[in-house]
Amino acid sequence: MTSSWQHLTMHEIQSLLHQREVSAVELTNGFLERIAALDGRLHCYLTVDAEGARAQARAAQEQIEAGRAGPLTGMPLAIKDVIATQGLRTTCASKYLENFIPPYDATVMQKLRQAGAVILGKVNMDEFAMGSSTENSAFGVTHNPWNLECTPGGSSGGSAAAVAADLCLAALGSDTGGSIRQPASHCGVVGLKPTYGRVSRFGLVAYASSLDQIGPVTKDVTDCALLLQAIAGHDPQDSTSAPVPVPDYLAALQQGIEGMKIGVPREYFQAGLDPEVEQAVRAALRHYESLGAQLLEVSLPHTEYAVAVYYLIATAEASSNLARYDGVKYGWRDSQAKELMDMYTATRSQGLGTEVRRRIMLGTYALSAGYYDAYYRKASQVRTLIRRDFDQVFQTCQVVATPVAPTAAFRLGEKIADPLTMYLSDIFTISANLAGIPGISLPCGLTSQGLPIGLQLLARPFAEPTLLTAARAFERTTAFHSRKPPLG
Amino acid sequence: MSLTPEVVIQIAQLARLRLSAGEVEMFTRQLNDVLLYVAKLNELDTTDVPPMTHVLDLTNAFRADVVGAGLSPEAALANAPQQQRQAFVVPKII
Numbered sequence: 001m002t003s004s005w006q007h008l009t010m011h012e013i014q015s016l017l018h019q020r021e022v023s024a025v026e027l028t029n030g031f032l033e034r035i036a037a038l039d040g041r042l043h044c045y046l047t048v049d050a051e052g053a054r055a056q057a058r059a060a061q062e063q064i065e066a067g068r069a070g071p072l073t074g075m076p077l078a079i080k081d082v083i084a085t086q087g088l089r090t091t092c093a094s095k096y097l098e099n100f101i102p103p104y105d106a107t108v109m110q111k112l113r114q115a116g117a118v119i120l121g122k123v124n125m126d127e128f129a130m131g132s133s134t135e136n137s138a139f140g141v142t143h144n145p146w147n148l149e150c151t152p153g154g155s156s157g158g159s160a161a162a163v164a165a166d167l168c169l170a171a172l173g174s175d176t177g178g179s180i181r182q183p184a185s186h187c188g189v190v191g192l193k194p195t196y197g198r199v200s201r202f203g204l205v206a207y208a209s210s211l212d213q214i215g216p217v218t219k220d221v222t223d224c225a226l227l228l229q230a231i232a233g234h235d236p237q238d239s240t241s242a243p244v245p246v247p248d249y250l251a252a253l254q255q256g257i258e259g260m261k262i263g264v265p266r267e268y269f270q271a272g273l274d275p276e277v278e279q280a281v282r283a284a285l286r287h288y289e290s291l292g293a294q295l296l297e298v299s300l301p302h303t304e305y306a307v308a309v310y311y312l313i314a315t316a317e318a319s320s321n322l323a324r325y326d327g328v329k330y331g332w333r334d335s336q337a338k339e340l341m342d343m344y345t346a347t348r349s350q351g352l353g354t355e356v357r358r359r360i361m362l363g364t365y366a367l368s369a370g371y372y373d374a375y376y377r378k379a380s381q382v383r384t385l386i387r388r389d390f391d392q393v394f395q396t397c398q399v400v401a402t403p404v405a406p407t408a409a410f411r412l413g414e415k416i417a418d419p420l421t422m423y424l425s426d427i428f429t430i431s432a433n434l435a436g437i438p439g440i441s442l443p444c445g446l447t448s449q450g451l452p453i454g455l456q457l458l459a460r461p462f463a464e465p466t467l468l469t470a471a472r473a474f475e476r477t478t479a480f481h482s483r484k485p486p487l488g
Numbered sequence: 489m490s491l492t493p494e495v496v497i498q499i500a501q502l503a504r505l506r507l508s509a510g511e512v513e514m515f516t517r518q519l520n521d522v523l524l525y526v527a528k529l530n531e532l533d534t535t536d537v538p539p540m541t542h543v544l545d546l547t548n549a550f551r552a553d554v555v556g557a558g559l560s561p562e563a564a565l566a567n568a569p570q571q572q573r574q575a576f577v578v579p580k581i582i
Binding site for chain 2: 099100101103104196197210236239240242302304305307308309311312319323326327328329330331332333335337338339340341342343344345346348349352354357358360361362364365368375377378379380381382383384385387419420423435436461
């Protein structure tokens with residue numbers, strides 16, 4: 001029976017735990033065994049904390065037996081290696097932080113520990129969350145469980161692949177330009193980027209501070225609601241977290257979508273969109289119509305500028321945020337350097353990977369004297385226009401539905417030599433970060449090659465309940481979420 | 489606006505990065521590709537559009553000025569590449 005638990009969702013496991021059909025310790029051991037058996041082929045995990053996980057599982061079992069268990073008690077999770085975990089190595093998939101052991105927990109980790117979750121380990125990503133394929137990890141690529149020759153997407157590729165391959169029950173990722181939604185789509189799982197400010201960023205290693213958000217990667221929409229419930233909320237430690245009450249996300253799963261107005265933006269269905277992806281997304285839209293939703297063709301006219309805006313604003317913020325990696329207070333240092341400036345330069349040049357240095361260079365240029373107005377200021381103005389597009393559409397629609405990515409998962413090595421082509425794979429997800437709105441990715445089909453296709457739903461700020469209602473309505477009446485990769 | 493290898497080297501210096509000759513050539517080409525692409529923003533007239541400074545309507549976020557638990561000197565120094573007598577050690581600067 002042990003082999004079947006790992007395929008279940010958190011809400012299914014919950015009743016097994018409470019009926020004592022499985023113990024939290026057996027559950028965690030089962031996942032640790034599965035990781036040992038399968039992760040050599042996939043490489044989702046950068047660090048497995050077997051000892052810590054077993055201790056947490058024993059504590060969780062005591063809570064269950066004492067009748068004090070909550071929905072996450074005893075649930076084995078994986079955490080993207082960009083989130084600080086006290087006492088557990090946090091590398092950001094960078095050589096610079098290879099041996100960094102955080103002296104504190106991120107706020108989301110404090111919340112998960114309080115909820116009794118079990119942390120199996122830390123999962124792979126593009127270095128400092130910069131990338132769309134997880135190929136920019138300093139510690140090797142992650143393979144897509146659906147096809148080992150393909151990338152899992154990125155930057156939260158380890159999170160999405162681990163959930164898809166049942167190497168954890170659920171995971172946390174982070175999303176700056178699509179880094180939760182795009183890998184969730186490529187791995188056939190559910191990924192949610194919350195509204196900017198909905199989840200505390202305290203302890204999330206900063207890439208682009210005005211865009212970064214932590215969010216859940218799960219096997220289904222109910223688990224997504226459970227995990228979001230646990231991590232959402234205002235945090236005095238993050239001055240950009242929103243003092244907005246957290247609603248009951250599970251209650252949203254029960255709502256119907258009769259009469260819901262779903263906007264379909266024409267700019268997302270143009271040249272470059274793979275025909276199989278378009279077909280699957282169009283079929284999903286027709287399915288919504290059959291459930292009683294109303295489809296409206298809408299326009300988000302500044303969509304084509306989103307990638308350009310993103311690669312100026314995100315890199316500008318990155319060039320500032322990553323100035324901290326100077327070899328002084330933590331991380332790697334080139335100890336050969338005799339003079340301070342030489343030490344900074346040698347440390348950064350060897351400690352940071354090519355894509356990270358490329359983005360620091362671009363951001364430094366965009367902020368440099370004489371170019372600030374032409375690049376950073378111009379991009380911030382167009383960002384306002386992108387937000388206004390959404391404000392306009394959300395006056396008539398509750399939800400906007402689009403593809404998550406123009407294609408299904410691409411092959412390892414296919415785009416890595418051409419940064420601009422790689423950047424353009426984020427074209428449908430970036431706008432939500434620029435506008436600060438929430439977005440969810442859910443499975444809606446498979447290509448003829450057997451690769452997952454994702455549907456993206458977007459809503460106005462703090463309307464995560466609306467997204468969950470719409471996503472659950474689709475999931476309840478389709479079977480895409482229950483498809484598993486052919487791993488054995 | 490096209491980047492020359494000289495400008496790329498100058499940006500690297502500002503960013504405290506050192507590039508090999510091959511990297512200067514590669515970054516010059518790739519950064520020019522990206523700059524050519526982002527130039528499409530100039531198609532838009534943004535004369536009266538305010539730059540976005542924050543996506544939420546948040547102004548100053550205040551909290552009570554009370555002393556909380558901080559890191560001990562040992563914990564703060566634990567990840568330092570080099571430390572001595574409760575201080576970070578760096579190469580001589582004077």
